[in-house]
Amino acid sequence: MKASHTRRRLALAGGTSLALLAAASACAAQAAAPLSDAAVRARADALIAQMTPEEKAGQITQYFDFTSAPDEAKRVTGEMAAGRAGSLLFVTDPAELDRLQHIAVEQTRLKIPLLFGFDVIHGLRTIMPVPIAMAASWDPKLAEDGQSVAASEARAIGLHWAFAPMVDIARDPRWGRIVEGAGEDPYLGSAMAAAQVRGFQGAYIGSPGHIIAGPKHFAGYGGALGGRDYDEVNLSDSELWNVYLKPFKAAVDAGAGNIMSAYMGLNGTPASGNRWLLTDVLRKSWGFKGFVVTDAGAAHDLMTHGFAADNQDAGVRALTAGVDMEMAPPFGESAFKTLPQSLADGKITTAQLDEAVRTVLETKIRMGLFEHPYVDVKAAQRVLDDPDHRVTARIAAERTAVLLRNEGGLLPLDRKGVKSIAVLGPLADSKRDTLGPWVFDQNNDETVTVLAGIKAKVGAGVRVDYSAGVSIPPRMFPSIFETGPMAAAPRVTVDDDTEIQRAVKLARAADIAVLVLGEGWSMAGEQASRSSFDLPGRQQELLDAVTATGKPVIVLLMSARPLELKGRKPQALMDIWYPGSQGGAAVANLLFGEVSPGGKLPYTWPRDIGQVPLPYAHLTSFQPKTAEQRYWNEPNSPLYPFGYGLSYSTFAFSNLRIDKARVALNEAVPVSVDVKNIGARKADEVAQLYIHQRYGTAARPVRELKGFQRITLNPGESRTVHFLLKPEDLSYWASSTRSFVQDQTVFDVFAGDDSTASLTGSFEVKQP
Structure with a gap:
């Protein structure tokens, strides 16, 4: 990037200070490399220092822009042109995206570019199998490749951010949004969550041809009562930490730049106004550095929940809970638009407002939007027409079938x-x-x-x-x-x-x-x-x-x-x-x-809807020998177990080996198993590893997935599959101690082709 070009972009960003010039020169020198945290913050703070409260509130407000609703589009464009909108969603025409960005960069006072988001769930133009299908592939690299294709198409047309992946655990298949996630298991769900974040974002936020990942809906949304979308969720601490939060933690660890908060009430407190969830867990415990956006209208709807007194109170509660951007309700009233008045009334502080604005500006800086805000429409078409994208989609559909x-x-x-x-x-x-x-x-x-x-x-x-x-x-x-x-x-x-x-x-x-x-x-x-x-x-x-x-x-x-x-x-x-x-x-x-x-089920398939939820990873109940008899009219076993899937060939598992019969606390445990294709066709198998903790601080599920590998074998071919049980795989959240624990105990290990695997061994964890 030439220095003159950098200075021109700097002027468009509204800054003229030496600090901003230095930051921009550093950006030019690094080209496509990411800026340091200090450089990004300095650049954001220089802009914040110039902003009015109204511009700050606008910067952390996202509006729907429906071209098919001209009156609403006119209203939104007016807010944007006045510098009171930081992000838009639901625009996918490259020419329109470019037109809107020109307004933001060239006509507003501070020339801050817009951040465009969209529901890029399983593709943009090239549509991949739905996310639950990608989970059925048991192939995280496939999920990463699929979202990388989606990201390249989205970025080419001028989008910067996907409201995906959805990483909610769903143990009740009545819930419609099970289609967007990875099913019932936190281990499989975590692997798919991290893979999709890598696919969307690339090596870092701002990677060429990539966009920001926005894992959602934080948190517990998949546990809605009766599988009814939007209804309340009531989960124990054990369920939250051991099941529902794990894929979100994996997504954060993978570097997700955004988190979307959920609509529903979690244990009595709406998720979008839940400071424990958005601040204590997400930021303080996990160290999340990105920005939090509400789902559509979720800040405004804190009133609907009977949580906020009015729209102004809703804005205050969402902001102080840890929300950084409101996705304003379509055709509705923004809660964050009231923040300037709340600031004047002393209900929020300048520091609180600035912190939210800073997270959004830092994201725009990392994405390179101040240097490259516009769309190359001709280049976009070339990306959309890439035939390799269709090849990826076909392979994905082949590998997801069960x-x-x-x-x-x-x-x-x-x-x-x-x-x-x-x-x-x-x-x-x-x-x-x-x-x-x-x-x-x-x-x-x-x-x-x-x-x-x-x-x-x-x-x-x-x-x-x-x-x-x-x-x-x-x-x-x-x-x-x-x-x-x-x-x-x-x-x-x-x-x-x-x-x-x-x-x-x-x-x-x-x-x-x-x-x-x-x-x-x-x-x-x-x-x-x-x-x-x-x-x-x-x-x-x-x-x-x-x-x-x-x-x-x-x-x-x-x-x-x-x-x-x-x-x-x-x-x-x-x-x-x-x-x-x-x-x-x-x-x-x-x-x-x-x-x-070669696909495998990412959920348990019940015989009857009356059995749900029916997770395979349940606790050993009273009288386990009669577990099949919980209903008097039919067996309680599933029709197809979690991890099940047939092939055109046949495989045999043997020689399960656990490297050590006894290990110390915090010591990893290598495990291996031999898999042989004993059929007549080349085919894939998914080797699956499960554990069961016999006793400890709390009762643990009968089986928990802790490893899997999808392999391809020719007829007669054998392969040794290696797993590593890490200390975190042997730890869990215990409600009695309100902390993660690892017990001195005995673990049973199971290997096979689904959650009913019969090949077994054991090892003991004991402090020397």
Whole structure:
């Protein structure tokens, strides 16, 4: 960066002091390298010294900008042009992002650039499988690569910040937002959280082609009563520290630049006004240095919770709890806009307000926005068109599929032996549903449905017939994403009676029937909790009618939660989740054996919704020998355990080795196990390691995941998989001591291919 160019940008930043010139020169010398903390703070403080209270309050306020709502857009643009907005969200057109940034940098008094955020949940233009699917890959590097693609596309069009990853633990699959996270386990969830932060942010905040990661929703949001979105959460200290906080800690340790606070009340105190959570835990205990943003309207809604007396009180409570930026309610009143009055009234101090502003300005400085605020629209298109992004999406969809059932080895299909296929079901050719929720700008030209993928794979030599079979029914209460400025594509609608008959006719005339069933895209995500796991609409009727033909049936489930398939079971069942832009191509490769499914369930799959929540990592209860008999009408065991997933090959685990029979406190424990492919196909297996602490300060779960590795083995190949149980893996939060403890005790160790692994050993922890 040339010095003259640096000084010009400095002028735009509103500073003329020697300190600012020195900081800018240092930035120029370092080019793409990160600035020191001291240099960043000096630059931020120089700006703060020039700001009015109104500009400070604006700098820590984020507004929705809906181009489809002109009156609201006009209001927001007015606030921005007056220097009373620090961030905008929901703008994704590169030209519009560039236009707005020009206003902020060239027309406001202090020339401070805007920070643009967006819900980049599982892709921007190139859509990856949904996050719960990526967790099912048990491959953190895959999750990192996927979010790196998303980050490059987002940064290219002018976005700086993703409201992701969602790292909430979800042990009740009725909760709709299970689709955005990694499932029920804190160890798997932590690995996926850290990987996604690395993917979004790169080596440091401001890395070229990367954006800020914003882990959410801090904290406990996935524990809502009855799995009902937005409802209160009541968690013990043990659950909070040992389960729900762990993925957030992993994300912070990975360097996350932002944390989003949650909507709901946590143990009686709204999360966005919870000083213990946002300050004592996040900043003081964990040392978080980034900025905290509320979820949409969560500061304002402290009134709704009956926590704040009025909007001004809500702003004070959120700020003093540890919120640095308010995501103002769309079309609503900002709570942080009242902060100048609260400052004048003595309800907050200048230091408190400045600290919040400083965290936001420091982020903008680290992102290089003062030097490079604008969008290169032509370059953006080149990034969006990168074909390697589609390759990453296809590989991701292949590695996330979980094979649940394969009676008689129906899969993989023999391309030479299959002459006709009936592809059936309402999700088989729906591009919108293939992409899943949290996609706002779908690219239909690039989206490959299951039908399209199969047709492309088999070519003209195989007849492929199609029927939607039944409609995707409307929700009783429409999703917020189906109405207003975020309205998306219509749902699949047919004459059910006619199409069921047609589907049966096609199945009878085909060698094989492939049914693509599940939940429509709007049935997962925010405001998408449900009270049953039945197939929506008349899909069960369609399944029954097709299986009654006696033809071989493969069911591909497109959903983010367990679903109940009643009646006669299909010979093959594969969970393909919402597989994204290249989902159909990936599914075709899986069906015909070009790749073998290797995904594993990231949650426990119950037999019945009455069992939930049913986490595998539960405590040993009274009369454990009768645990299967907790219900008088059916077994209490899951239909499929946590970590379960079949392959087109078979694997054997043997020779579990624990390096030491006795170790000292705070000593690591090396463990290894041999895995052999005893089948006839090259395939992946996920070696999983679990522990159980026999006794100690508190009772511990029957099993806890503490290690996993996904490996690829050729037929007959063996490999030794190594794990290292670190002291923190053997420690836990004990409510009786209100601290983390490591006990002198005996640990059982289990290794295998899911949470019911039977290969076992043990070691003792004992202080010399």
